[in-house]
Amino acid sequence: MCSVLPFEFSEKVSVVPLSDEMWPQGDQMYNVPCVAAGWGRHEMGGKLATHLQKLDVTARHGEDGCVCDLPFQNKRLVCISGKAGKGLCAGDSGSVLVCNKKAVGVAHIIYLEEACNPFRIRMPKLSCKQSLSAFMYICPFLDWIRKHVPDVPGTPISCNGCKISSSLVKVVVLNILLKFQAINIYLS
Template identity: 30%
Template sequence: MLYMVSVQKNGHHECGGFLINVYFVVTAAHCGGDDLKYVLLGNPNLKSSKMKKIRVNSTCKPKDYVDVGNGNDIMLLQLSEKVPLNNTVNKIPLPTYEITLRENQTCSVAGWGKVDENSSSVDDLRVVNVSIINSSDCNKKWEGYLPPNVICAGGYGTNKGFCQGDSGGPLVCNGRAVGVVSFNRGFSCHYPDVPNVYTNISKYLQWINKILNEKKCV
């Protein structure tokens, strides 16, 4: 998972993220804004001296982002320098068109967040496989509270899913980052509960590609 990034706030891990371009990282919009100063990348252990620290130049959120509950929970971080790609750092591809994931399809999610709601964040990157949940079933479990443009996977009917501190990390299916960790219920990862919710990256490709091409927020 050479694309994994720790988004830092006040010198500490705040959220996950992932490298999609030598100048840009994707994370969740709710992770912050101008208070996100640095990213760390290049090692699965946050305490490693081999971690590369790069300053964040600017943060780009969709213009209609208000809060997590209203959706559009995706953000691009423009980095202050070009990331050298090598055997410890690489980017992950995004979908090339709007996708529909298969129910029960196995994907994965990774992060440095809590392993359960009573623990603290971890230094070593964790990864877990999660299954895609049908969107209408997910909507029923959430009693109609889901925002548009989301993917549901894990967290329901299983003890596998994401937890606090994993926000902004990627949902990876078939080698592509298809979702961004967005929210679970009540800031709790007490499983099994309701499905975990991710922002559907394929719904934002036009916006992402415009930023990558123009190298600035749009």
């Protein structure tokens, strides 16, 4: 059996609140300054870090947030891209993405943009320095987290991940117009 000791809070150990705020919209949607932290490797196959590492990143969330994922998948993801030889790597999964001093994501997966191409001949070798990183967006899961941690805020409507895309609205409107036109032709 394993015994668990409580954390001793200090200057270096503290709580990061979970964000229940709507992701910035407009020009900021794909350009939010954040900090990623983790204990991962510096390179695939390398040794795990011996101290917590942090990296200033630019986060993206929205229909075009993660280049390899479909718009409906992007509603649950926040992505960053590695730059200047830095990014998430093996061992960073489960690490936090902090924006405006609040946790917004949990490190989920790293991949190369070339791996997204369905017509690729072979799978490219994964390198942490050129990787793209996807975090699970915490906000849509706050109600579930709250069941286990009562102090966590609930999921606000702005974070439900069910925003109707403009493409879907166009399809629905077009369908209504076509049906209206068909009824007019039938009645003529």
